Amino acid sequence: MIRLSIPLRQALSRLSLPVMIAAAFGTMLLGKADAMLAERARTVLADLLSPFYAAFAEPARAVRGVVADLPELLAIREENARLREENERLRRWQAAALALESENALLRRQLAFIPEAAPSFQTARVVSDAGGVYARAVLIATPPEITVRRGQIALDERGFVGRVTEVGRRSARVLLATDMNSRIPVTLEGSRGRAMMVGTNGPRPRLQHWSEGIRPAEGERLVTSAEGVSFPAGLPVGVVRWSESGVPEVDMFARLGQLDLVRLFDFGLGGILPPEAIARPEPRPRR
Incomplete structure (x- = not known):
């Protein structure tokens, strides 16, 4: 080392x-x-x-x-x-x-x-809810150049409203389909059954006296019937709604609570209203 x-x-x-x-x-x-x-x-x-x-x-x-x-x-x-x-x-x-x-x-x-010839019509403005003997009616202004007669049918842009019951020189009264004095013959579009739409003074009229063996169906459309030659056939009215109590009612197409203008049609059915179209007035307080 x-x-x-x-x-x-x-x-x-x-x-x-x-x-x-x-x-x-x-x-x-x-x-x-x-x-x-x-x-x-x-x-x-x-x-x-x-x-x-x-x-x-x-x-x-x-x-x-x-x-x-x-x-x-x-x-x-x-x-x-x-x-x-x-x-x-x-x-x-x-x-x-x-x-x-x-x-x-x-x-x-x-x-x-x-x-058939197309029906003539004239447009009138609703000025107020009418009083008088009817609970559900409106007053319309009729200028002198417009000829209005008792029995004419009133419609809005959606469907049937009612019929003219009183005529003055510058105004007329339209009885609405919801008034209890209103009687409108109608047809069920689906089953073609006939019935009577009766006003109740409420928002929805009721169906009565429908054809035997035919039950109004929920949602079924209703149009006017020419039965009794009091109404032309086919005017749109509303649809069937069954109430909670089991009563068939009519949900109207026309906006009866918001009427501004109505069209008065002359279908040439005569100027006198038949009994089934408008019953004897039975005034009821407004609800």
């Missing part, structure tokens, strides 16, 4: 500290150089990849937009399907209506049918 002399060992110990310090500084400089090289490499790589990032950004943005709009697109799809189904149903109804129109024209030609 080689033994170092004491002076040599002392010299080496004195040299070891500077060497270690120099090695530490060298290591630090090498790490700094590595960090700068790594940063430059990242920068160069980012410059090279940026066009690809830009190219892929648009599809990714489009995909995110599609995902965000997916619920709305699904709703639009469902709406389109519903509209297509409704359109197809309307086409079928149109085809059926055209077929019926053609058939009716053929039958009328075979029967030498003479069409």
Whole structure:
């Protein structure tokens, strides 16, 4: 074994500290150089990849937009399907209506049918709820150039309102279908059964005396009947509503509580009201 002399060992110990310090500084400089090289490499790589990032950004943005709009697109799809189904149903109804129109024209030609003249009408303004002996009636203003006669039928833009009961020089009184003195012969459109619509002084008249074996159905449409030659057939009246107490009532098409204008039709049925159209006045207090 080689033994170092004491002076040599002392010299080496004195040299070891500077060497270690120099090695530490060298290591630090090498790490700094590595960090700068790594940063430059990242920068160069980012410059090279940026066009690809830009190219892929648009599809990714489009995909995110599609995902965000997916619920709305699904709703639009469902709406389109519903509209297509409704359109197809309307086409079928149109085809059926055209077929019926053609058939009716053929039958009328075979029967030498003479069409009725279109009824004349005049428009009058409702000025107030009328008093008098009727609980449900309105007063209309009739200028001198308008000829109004007792028995004319009043309608609004939705359906049957009532009939003229009194005529003055500048006004007339219309008895509403909801008055208890009103009697209107009606036809059930679905079953073609006949019934009498009777006013109750309430918002809904009642159905009475319907055809035997035919029960008014909930939601069934009602139109006027020509029975007794007191009303023209086919005027829209309302729909059947069964009350909680089991009584068939009529939900009127006409807005009787919001009348502003009424049209007075002359169907040429005569100027005297028959008993079944308007009963003897039985005044009741307003409710």
